[in-house]
Amino acid sequence: EAEEEINFFFPKQQTLAVIKPDAMEDHKEEILGEICSRGFTITQLKELVLSRDLAEDFYSQHRDKPFYNQLVDFMCRGPCMLLVLTKENAVEEWRSMMGPTDPAQAQETAPGSLRARFATDILHNALHGSTSQHHAQEKIQFLFGDITSDLNSDGVFDSTLPED
């Protein structure tokens, strides 16, 4: 009953996290450990090497950016771990745990963040995290497909969610 009350005020949210190929090599266990110790529930998890098509689609919003081809090459170069994380305020909390996109900036402004600690440069930056509930829903459906339709019963995903 107490839990129901808490969930009323702080509804559970889901976000998509990705451990990128650079961090998979040396830091997977430590990152998973921190995710759990910060109170996220790992609701779905899958480890795979992204196909080029999948990586291109995943980052299609960056198609016109100068770094797009390098980004796609990097994302396919080895296994990634895809995670659906569940917690109240999960989207914002995971972004804050990761820190800024550029690890140089992360080291300045968020030295304890995962990117400050584990990222190499702005491209090889260890992790991905959705920037909004809308994007999280879209990417989780894209990557996990039908599996996630079962998760909607808790009200996290609402098809009426606005674009950012």
Ligand code: UDP
């Ligand atoms: N990226 C890059 N150069 C840039 C900006 C981004 O190589 O100047 C890469 C980096 O791996 C980043 C990804 O493209 O994580 C997606 O960029 P976005 O701006 O969406 O950053 P994020 O949401 O990952 O912090």
